[in-house]
Amino acid sequence: MSDTLxxxxxxxxxxxxxxxxxxxxxxxxxxxITNTVVTGFTANVLLALxxxxxxxxxxxxxxxxxxxxxxxxxxxxxxxxxxxxxxxEAAAGATDAGTPWVLDPVAIGVLPxxxxxxxxxxxxxxxAIRGNASxxxxxxxxxxxxRGVDATDxxxxxxxxxxxxxxxxxxxxxxSGAVDxxxxxxxxxxxxNGSALLTRVTGGGCALGSVMAAFLGTARGTGIPALDxxxxxxxxxxxxxxxxxxxxxxxxxxAVALLDALAAIEPEDIAPEAHVEERxx
Amino acid sequence: MSDTLxxxxxxxxxxxxxxxxxxxxxxxxxxxITNTVVTGFTANVLLALxxxxxxxxxxxxxxxxxxxxxxxxxxxxxxxxxxxxxxxEAAAGATDAGTPWVLDPVAIGVLPxxxxxxxxxxxxxxxAIRGNASxxxxxxxxxxxxRGVDATDxxxxxxxxxxxxxxxxxxxxxxSGAVDxxxxxxxxxxxxNGSALLTRVTGGGCALGSVMAAFLGTARGTGIPALDxxxxxxxxxxxxxxxxxxxxxxxxxxAVALLDALAAIEPEDIAPEAHVEERxx
Amino acid sequence: MSDTLxxxxxxxxxxxxxxxxxxxxxxxxxxxITNTVVTGFTANVLLALxxxxxxxxxxxxxxxxxxxxxxxxxxxxxxxxxxxxxxxEAAAGATDAGTPWVLDPVAIGVLPxxxxxxxxxxxxxxxAIRGNASxxxxxxxxxxxxRGVDATDxxxxxxxxxxxxxxxxxxxxxxSGAVDxxxxxxxxxxxxNGSALLTRVTGGGCALGSVMAAFLGTARGTGIPALDxxxxxxxxxxxxxxxxxxxxxxxxxxAVALLDALAAIEPEDIAPEAHVEERxx
Numbered sequence: 001m002s003d004t005l006x007x008x009x010x011x012x013x014x015x016x017x018x019x020x021x022x023x024x025x026x027x028x029x030x031x032x033i034t035n036t037v038v039t040g041f042t043a044n045v046l047l048a049l050x051x052x053x054x055x056x057x058x059x060x061x062x063x064x065x066x067x068x069x070x071x072x073x074x075x076x077x078x079x080x081x082x083x084x085x086x087x088x089e090a091a092a093g094a095t096d097a098g099t100p101w102v103l104d105p106v107a108i109g110v111l112p113x114x115x116x117x118x119x120x121x122x123x124x125x126x127x128a129i130r131g132n133a134s135x136x137x138x139x140x141x142x143x144x145x146x147r148g149v150d151a152t153d154x155x156x157x158x159x160x161x162x163x164x165x166x167x168x169x170x171x172x173x174x175x176s177g178a179v180d181x182x183x184x185x186x187x188x189x190x191x192x193n194g195s196a197l198l199t200r201v202t203g204g205g206c207a208l209g210s211v212m213a214a215f216l217g218t219a220r221g222t223g224i225p226a227l228d229x230x231x232x233x234x235x236x237x238x239x240x241x242x243x244x245x246x247x248x249x250x251x252x253x254x255a256v257a258l259l260d261a262l263a264a265i266e267p268e269d270i271a272p273e274a275h276v277e278e279r280x281x
Numbered sequence: 282m283s284d285t286l287x288x289x290x291x292x293x294x295x296x297x298x299x300x301x302x303x304x305x306x307x308x309x310x311x312x313x314i315t316n317t318v319v320t321g322f323t324a325n326v327l328l329a330l331x332x333x334x335x336x337x338x339x340x341x342x343x344x345x346x347x348x349x350x351x352x353x354x355x356x357x358x359x360x361x362x363x364x365x366x367x368x369x370e371a372a373a374g375a376t377d378a379g380t381p382w383v384l385d386p387v388a389i390g391v392l393p394x395x396x397x398x399x400x401x402x403x404x405x406x407x408x409a410i411r412g413n414a415s416x417x418x419x420x421x422x423x424x425x426x427x428r429g430v431d432a433t434d435x436x437x438x439x440x441x442x443x444x445x446x447x448x449x450x451x452x453x454x455x456x457s458g459a460v461d462x463x464x465x466x467x468x469x470x471x472x473x474n475g476s477a478l479l480t481r482v483t484g485g486g487c488a489l490g491s492v493m494a495a496f497l498g499t500a501r502g503t504g505i506p507a508l509d510x511x512x513x514x515x516x517x518x519x520x521x522x523x524x525x526x527x528x529x530x531x532x533x534x535x536a537v538a539l540l541d542a543l544a545a546i547e548p549e550d551i552a553p554e555a556h557v558e559e560r561x562x
Numbered sequence: 563m564s565d566t567l568x569x570x571x572x573x574x575x576x577x578x579x580x581x582x583x584x585x586x587x588x589x590x591x592x593x594x595i596t597n598t599v600v601t602g603f604t605a606n607v608l609l610a611l612x613x614x615x616x617x618x619x620x621x622x623x624x625x626x627x628x629x630x631x632x633x634x635x636x637x638x639x640x641x642x643x644x645x646x647x648x649x650x651e652a653a654a655g656a657t658d659a660g661t662p663w664v665l666d667p668v669a670i671g672v673l674p675x676x677x678x679x680x681x682x683x684x685x686x687x688x689x690a691i692r693g694n695a696s697x698x699x700x701x702x703x704x705x706x707x708x709r710g711v712d713a714t715d716x717x718x719x720x721x722x723x724x725x726x727x728x729x730x731x732x733x734x735x736x737x738s739g740a741v742d743x744x745x746x747x748x749x750x751x752x753x754x755n756g757s758a759l760l761t762r763v764t765g766g767g768c769a770l771g772s773v774m775a776a777f778l779g780t781a782r783g784t785g786i787p788a789l790d791x792x793x794x795x796x797x798x799x800x801x802x803x804x805x806x807x808x809x810x811x812x813x814x815x816x817a818v819a820l821l822d823a824l825a826a827i828e829p830e831d832i833a834p835e836a837h838v839e840e841r842x843x
Contacts, residue, residue, distance in 0.1 A: 035336070036317050036320050036336070036598050037320040037321055037324050037336050038321060039321075039598050039599040040321055040599055040600060040601075040602055040603060040764055040765065041321060043599050043764035044763060044764050044813065044814070044817070047761075047762045047763065047764055047813060048762060048812065048813045048814065053764065054669065055597070055598070055599050055639070055640055056640075056669075056673065057640060058640065058641060058642055058643075058675060060674060060675045061673045061674065061675050061676070064672070064673070065673065068672070077336070078336055078337075078338060078339065079339060080339055080361075080363050080642075081339075081363065082642050082643065107335065107337075110345070110349070111337065111342045111345070111346065112341060112342065112345075113339060113341045113342050114342070199328075200328045200329060200544065201325060201328065202321055202324035202325050202328055202334065203321070249541045249545075250329065250540060250541030250542070250544040250545055251325065251328060251329045251540050251541065251544050252325070252329065252536070252537040252538060252539065252540025252541045252544075253537055253538075253540075253541055255325070255537075255540075255814070256537055256814040256815055256817075256818055257814060257815075258814065259812060259813050259814025259815075259817075260811045260812030260813065260814045260815055261812070263762065263812040263813050263814075264811075264812055316617070317598050317601050317617070318601040318602050318605050318617050319602060320602075321602055322602060358617070359617055359618075359619060359620065360620060361620055361642075361644050362620075362644065388616065388618075391626070391630070392618065392623045392626070392627065393622060393623065393626075394620060394622045394623050395623070480609075481609045481610060481825065482606060482609065483602055483605035483606050483609055483615065484602065530822045530826075531610065531821060531822030531823070531825040531826055532606065532609060532610045532821050532822065532825050533606070533610065533817070533818040533819060533820065533821025533822040533825075534818055534819075534821075534822055536606070536818075536821075537818055
């Protein structure tokens with residue numbers, strides 16, 4: 001997808017290089033409450049990149065752990081009653097401690113339990129919200145969502161929904177797709193890196209939510225805004241996916257190569273290959 | 282194992298080619314309630330093949346999702362109380378909506394909780410029941426099962442049990458092993474494709490249950506009987522396993538190559554390599 | 563890490579060869595109650611090696627299954643209420659039946675739920691306790707632990723804690739790190755095989771706990787002491803990791819190669835490459 005947008009030496013590429021350097025120098029403890037389908041892959045993505053993953057998704061521990069973590073992901077893919085309560089604890093613990101946290105409202109829209117929980121958590125003002133276009137439309141109240149985890153809409157179709165959500169909750173909103181769209185309600189960043197193979201690996205999107213939490217954790221105290229940190233996470237991840245796709249024979253070898261590429265990517269690799277566009281909204 | 286049965290251009294190979302084409306043209310939403318050991322691999326198998334996986338295993342969502350899905354798998358490998366109730370909802374939702382569903386009674390026999398649940402769900406007349414010989418014998422009431430997830434019996438030892446189960450519940454019954462045996466109580470199909478490496482990868486059998494659900498979903502409205510759809514799923518999956526085994530250095534690289542092979546296999550690859558035998562019972 | 567200790571033809575290498583031969587001749591049914599992040603990888607490690615994995619982590623089944631299993635692992639990485647109760651059942655069932663069992667007190671110290679459970683289970687005198695230095699220090703009451711799953715201390719820092727724990731609970735205590743340290747309170751074994759890539763794969767340590775349970779299961783009736791069986795498991799696993807690291811381009815391909823290497827390693831490969839030191843305490 002590298003021809004959609006011109007290569008530019010933007011602020012996002014600069015921020016991505018700085019944050020990747022910082023992440024490797026001081027691995028951010030990244031607390032992921034996520035679905036049972038992608039736990040292993042998510043942890044491996046974080047370890048490969050250089051972050052320190054931990055999954056603490058029980059009540060009585062999730063909140064206190066969110067307070068000491070560098071960043072938190074709450075992903076609603078398989079929200080058991082225990083995990084729903086742990087998610088509430090984690091959101092509260094993160095908020096109280098000032099830990100940045102990311103909400104991934106997986107497959108909301110038609111499914112009522114996660115949809116209610118997503119609205120409840122969004123009202124707690126996550127640092128970032130990440131989803132496909134259907135999920136972002138559903139969270140903004142502009143659609144009842146797709147038929148499940150499929151993205152049935154393109155990111156651009158969710159642009160106004162993303163802007164509305166960002167304004168309503170003070171969150172950075174990231175919509176994934178062939179061209180990723182990220183906004184804080186004022187600026188909008190589009191990233192045209194990546195590989196279609198990411199959609200053929202389970203957790204290809206979910207793991208990115210954890211990478212965003214790791215980058216937000218590393219960004220604390222640097223002065224890099226949350227919008228740029230979320231975009232930087234997307235850029236590093238999708239660039240690694242491009243590298244991996246070159247070596248892959250299919251989705252199985254791609255997932256393996258993605259982990260190798262996340263470990264191998266260096267700060268100076270980013271700017272020359274970044275296809276990023278940034279505009280005022 | 283490709284010498285056990287002659288290569289034949291059977292109805293199964295024709296159905297497999299037609300269903301694989303249909304699956305890729307319109308990815309079936311395949312709802313899998315499955316065990317925590319194999320969730321990621323199962324989703325990756327479905328994505329590699331071209332289907333659309335979703336795991337919705339909480340109460341309040343599982344039933345309604347089964348109603349809108351193309352096909353459903355209920356696998357009893359790690360049945361928590363929440364998942365047991367979600368499985369009941371999903372079976373009821375699928376039945377009401379006419380969604381085909383597959384029951385995989387993992388490790389039943391000695392373990393009481395899952396054994397009771399398997400009998401309860403089987404009485405709801407699943408479209409298909411899939412297991413190893415020990416599990417099928419146990420579900421038919423002819424054995425107390427193996428010592429766990431091991432197959433301690435060969436498929437042929439479960440032939441009469443499979444026939445009895447098929448007649449009792451109106452289900453297609455599939456017994457996996459070196460030669461897979463599939464029956465609807467009237468006809469019996471044997472498939473001698475595959476690789477012993479499938480038994481060295483966790484989820485090698487469990488993921489096949491989801492592939493059966495996907496093929497049954499694609500078969501809806503085509504006139505292809507459930508027996509042929511289940512056999513077609515088995516044939517495509519075991520053929521991909523043969524392809525993968527050629528490229529593998531061991532069980533780790535085999536699992537990766539299996540995903541690549543599932544993505545690469547084409548409808549016209551099937552008939553020339555199929556080792557299928559079909560008979561009246 | 564193969565230069566830290568000289569290659570020696572110790573009793574551990576001899577025991578490792580004998581146990582690996584025995585494990586492949588009669589695969590030990592290895593019951594793992596483990597965290598949701600590493601279930602699939604753990605099962606794949608056991609299958610690759612030649613053992614028979616099973617995860618039975620619900621109440622009403624975990625205890626009876628521990629009684630019939632060859633060996634049991636209880637890992638506290640994601641201890642839901644259901645799994646906590648299943649862990650108690652499994653520990654009791656294993657103890658009553660004389661099944662060797664391994665406790666892995668993941669991330670204890672600060673997190674209260676798992677810390678209480680780890681102390682409760684340790685008092686039931688596990689055959690072996692496995693952890694990183696922070697976890698072993700915390701279980702011995704000498705530290706409040708690290709900041710999560712990170713090992714923030716080196717194994718040698720936990721030597722006295724390991725000795726104290728071993729004496730208190732009659733357990734073999736294994737502390738993982740660049741040089742693994744294993745003691746029964748009387749003898750101490752150090753193993754300097756392995757690869758730093760093990761720390762970049764989720765479950766790299768957790769899966770070793772299951773391998774220890776498998777080796778302890780195979781050791782029953784052989785006269786090989788639990789200390790030597792735990793050390794043998796560590797030696798085979800870390801040697802396979804060395805082999806895998808030679809073929810790897812990063813953490814993704816390393817995890818795949820580790821499974822291939824576990825399947826490929828032969829009893830006669832062990833002694834020539836073992837870096838083991840054994841002393842009286």
